[in-house]
Amino acid sequence: DGGITQSPKYLFRKEGQNVTLSCEQNLNHDAMYWYRQDPGQGLRLIYYSQIVNDFQKGDIAEGYSVSREKKESFPLTVTSAQKNPTAFYLCASISGQINQPQHFGDGTRLSIL
């Protein structure tokens, strides 16, 4: 079955540490996105990528970095510069058609130790 796989489901970060969240899709989708969700809040866009080797900042990119070396993969690194990383992180993708909904992975919950 096609879908989006995020790992790990839970992640703990020590102060000063960088951590990487994995997002893999086998839907052959071109565009991929990373969102952050805080309690009682909507989803906020961190980064997005429309094609391989290209990505753009979203509304809250500071303290995060991404790469898009393969079509299937869009990992997100939460750097030590992100002072408030505790949140639920969601990866999404769409095909090239703008009338299609975004498909979401199951999310990664990141907490500070």
Add this chain to the structure above:
Amino acid sequence: GQNIDQPTEMTATEGAIVQINCTYQTSGFNGLFWYQQHAGEAPTFLSYNVLDGLEEKGRFSSFLSRSKGYSYLLLKELQMKDSASYLCAVRAGSFVGYALNFGKGTSLLVTP
């Protein structure tokens, strides 16, 4: 930029009908989406509107008025499992790769 507003919380009774409203202001419009999100889970797609009018899908219907910047999600024959957060999202233009801009969500509680 975009601004999306929806009520924070709503309560309804099992078997009843509930309408969740969403208003938006956007500089580029490529469709409005409704998602359902249970606590701790990813959002799941419910409906899509790009033209004015009502879209019906089983117990769920969604309405759009582009001139008013207004949409609603109608849930009929409410079930306990419908207790969840409902997210209204507007698709931005190509300048942000058609990303979705989400409202803060409406937490719906269905009571017996």
